[in-house]
Amino acid sequence: GESVGLHLPTLSVQEGDNSIINCAYSNSASDYFIWYKQESGKGPQFIIDIRSNMDKRQGQRVTVLLNKTVKHLSLQIAATQPGDSAVYFCAESDFKTIFGAGTRLFVKA
Amino acid sequence: DTAVSQTPKYLVTQMGNDKSIKCEQNLGHDTMYWYKQDSKKFLKIMFSYNNKELIINETVPNRFSPKSPDKAHLNLHINSLELGDSAVYFCASSQDRNNSPLHFGNGTRLTVT
Numbered sequence A: 001g002e003s004v005g006l007h008l009p010t011l012s013v014q015e016g017d018n019s020i021i022n023c024a025y026s027n028s029a030s031d032y033f034i035w036y037k038q039e040s041g042k043g044p045q046f047i048i049d050i051r052s053n054m055d056k057r058q059g060q061r062v063t064v065l066l067n068k069t070v071k072h073l074s075l076q077i078a079a080t081q082p083g084d085s086a087v088y089f090c091a092e093s094d095f096k097t098i099f100g101a102g103t104r105l106f107v108k109a
Numbered sequence B: 001d002t003a004v005s006q007t008p009k010y011l012v013t014q015m016g017n018d019k020s021i022k023c024e025q026n027l028g029h030d031t032m033y034w035y036k037q038d039s040k041k042f043l044k045i046m047f048s049y050n051n052k053e054l055i056i057n058e059t060v061p062n063r064f065s066p067k068s069p070d071k072a073h074l075n076l077h078i079n080s081l082e083l084g085d086s087a088v089y090f091c092a093s094s095q096d097r098n099n100s101p102l103h104f105g106n107g108t109r110l111t112v113t
Helices: none
Strands: A004-006 A010-014 A019-025 A032-038 A045-051 A056-058 A062-067 A072-077 A086-093 A097-099 A103-108 B004-007 B010-013 B019-025 B031-037 B043-050 B053-057 B064-070 B073-078 B087-094 B108-112
Touching: A010 A019, A019 A086, A019 A103, A032 A062, A032 A072, A045 A056, A045 A062, A045 A072, A072 A086, A097 B043, B004 B087, B010 B019, B019 B031, B019 B087, B019 B108, B031 B073, B043 B064, B043 B073, B073 B087
Parallel strands: A010 A103, B010 B108
Antiparallel strands: A004 A019, A019 A072, A032 A045, A032 A086, A056 A062, A062 A072, A086 A097, A086 A103, B004 B019, B019 B073, B031 B043, B031 B087, B043 B053, B064 B073, B087 B108
16 A cells, blocks of 8 residues: 655754655655654644655755655755754655654754 | 634543534635544544545545535534544645645644543
8 A cells, every 4th residue: 555654763863963864655656745844732844845856855954855766755954953853754645645654853952 | 823723722522422623724725634643643634625625535434524615614523432533633725636735733632531
């Protein structure tokens, strides 16, 4: 069946370091991929997206990489800050948006 | 001003009761959704409406019935609540039915005792 999974359930980084969160997806028909950030008590918040005709997209301090050959997606956060501490979800979409299990990011001061 | 708002934020009720959760979006989006998040943070789609038309209906017990009176509102009614229904329910909207990011509300934490 369709699934989107994450390699690491938790990630702990030092403030100022770069963070990399990885994700594997299985639906070859997915053509749109999104990263969301969820803080405690709130709904998931859109961070960055990428379409299947691209392999890299950059935002403010964030970069998403897409490798369709191995069905892999990653989120890179530069100069990680305490405010980046949250649960991060990757999601894939063809007709419907399917979420991965989530990675909790801890930022140590 | 909240883009996607859902009420109530917390809902505690007993097994067997019927309850409703309301959702409204002021983004002018065409598509709205209900997602369920379990205790392990896993998010699963339940329903999706596009311009008041049901377009996604996942394997959800028929005790759950969504209703969309207009494209800005999507309510969720749950009959005969069970312990396993306890979760956080998120409403979301998107500009289009495909390839658009979702905008989520802040969730309704449902606790069934």
